[in-house]
Amino acid sequence: MKRVYNFSAGPAVLPQEVLEEAQEHLLSYKDSGMSILESSHRGKEYSAIHEEGIANITQLLDVPDDYAVLFLQGGATTQFSMVPMNLLGDRRVADYTNSGAWASKAIHGAQSIGRVNVCADTSKDRPARVPEISELNLTPQATYLHITSNETISGAQWKYFPEPSVPLVADMSSDILSKPIDVTSFGLIYAGAQKNLGPAGVTLVIIRKDLARRVGDEVPEIFRYKTHIDNNSLYNTPPCFSIYLVTLVTRWLLKQGGLEEVQKRNEDKALRLYRAIDKSSFFEGTALKDYRSDMNVTFNLSTEDLEQTFVQEASQHDLKGLKGHRSVGGVRASIYNAFPLEGVETLTHFMKEFEAT
Ligand SMILES: *Cc1c(COP(=O)(O)O)cnc(C)c1O
Secondary structure, three states, rough: OOOEOOOOOOOOOOOHHHHHHHHHOOOOOOOOOHHHHHHEEEEEEEEEEHHHHHHHHHHHHOOOOOEEEEEEEEEEHHHHHHHHHHHHOOOEEEEEEEEEEEHHHHHHHHHOOOOOEEEEOOOOOOEOOOHHHHHHOOOOOOOOOOEEOEEEEOOOOOOOOOOOOOOEEEEOOOOOOOOOOOHOOOOOOEEEOOOOOOOOEEEEEEEEEHHHHHOOOOOOOOOOOHHHEEEEEEEEOOOOOHHHHHHHHHHHHHHOOOOOHHHHHHHHHHHHHHHHHOOOOOEEEOEEEHHHOOOOEEEEEEOHHHHHHHHHHHOOOOEEOOEOOOOOOOEEOOOOOOHHHHHHHHHHHHHHHHHHO
């Protein structure tokens, strides 16, 4: 069996040992005689997986007791509406930074619920970047400030976070668990799993519990964080198998030595790729240097034709998924936690050869 280097932005590469473990237990989980795919979400096998997943995330991110770790559904996209449904209320304003495609969608989601102030907009900046904290035009008494910690499409990432007097809410879909963060600086963090956490189908939410009490009666129960906190993410049937894989991935991260170690590896991988880009005038980075993402490395060649040839030939060398997002083009190498260093070395080697040819 051949495995390729998968640079896809999401769903994305998973650690091979996680896939192997899932495969080994696919037909009969432990001694249950049935697959986790077939098991009750209230049974003892699944319950242990569910609790371990929450415990592993709590340990990896040092999540304090006054926060809840939730497994929800509907992707990060559902959070674009669920956050304002729960936190915004009908007469108040939330501040949103617009740093690119995903932030724009978060803003769009919130605008259908309540009032939004776009407090900084770098979405059209080229090279791509995220706002500087000094640029934020914050509303006094906003209900919260929303940021997108890593713009998966443009490859621009917040390197440090604002510290507003109101709760900070972050879409961390594409850089969650890639490095240590101080959870206490955030009111709410959410992330679709399919980039850095596991497969599609589950969304991680970490929320300060008191914020979940703000919700109004008009919000249906299923869309209230409070409901999911009160029911330990078992209000309805959770995506058991996706959560199982998240549990295996978080176990793997702990085995790597935790997030400080994971960050070192991620920075090393990113540095090698950015060095390859900067050493040559043939490739040009898409994001401004200070904001370059450690997760999604974006770059251009001089023409679209050349980019297309690059992506095609890379694919023939088993370097897959390098085509940039259809909205921006170019090349994008997504190198999440599970992406191996050897894949980065193979790509930098290929870049050198392609340029020479
Ligand atoms: C992929 C992505 C999303 C969308 O996630 P879905 O699970 O498809 O809803 C949102 N925000 C960011 C930053 C992403 O990378």
